[in-house]
Amino acid sequence: MTDTREDSLRRGLDNRRRVLGDEWVEQSIARANALNVEFQRMITRYAWDGIWSRPGLDRRTRRIMVLAITAAMGRWEEFELHLRTGLLADPDDPEAAPLDVDTIKEVLLQTAVYAGVPAGNTGIAIALKVLKELGRTPPPAAFGEQAKL
Structure with missing residues (x-):
């Protein structure tokens, strides 16, 4: 099974919603624009999936x-x-x-x-x-x- 960037984005969004709440995440997504959308995707994959999905803590x-x-x-x-x-x-x-x-x-x-x-x-x-x-x-x-x- 191959893990894709989209899988990581989905897991990151799930974690982000669980910890910060749907309202906050929806507001963040609604504010996406040409300047910040890649940053939003990056922190969702890197921090919210790559770190918040780890089993150690x-x-x-x-x-x-x-x-x-x-x-x-x-x-x-x-x-x-x-x-x-x-x-x-x-x-x-x-x-x-x-x-x-x-x-x-x-x-x-x-x-x-x-x-x-x-x-x-x-x-x-x-x-x-x-x-x-x-x-x-x-x-x-x-x-x-x-x-x-």
Whole structure:
């Protein structure tokens, strides 16, 4: 059986839809033009099939890595995309790479240590903005003497 570029494109689109959602992918496809269409095809085959189809890591781990790397590099638009789609992903579908607030908190604490406090701080600000937009603002927590330090 011969694997073609079209097979890779189809698998990549399937992965992309599962992780980012149909709406996001349809918007990306609708914005295709003579300048960006080859780039869209390339990242769909190379990243979304070539990497996201690999068996070595599950999709949730891959999404967590994307959050840490994009935060470390200051690629906030991609960070926010994966944060939002991870929060919106079906928590019962591991292939959709769902995220929860506790995981996001741990990713950003780890990122702050290894990539710098400003990266963690900006990541938290973006996470709070997205959570608020989704109606999932975290509850207040005690800080100081009454907190569990």
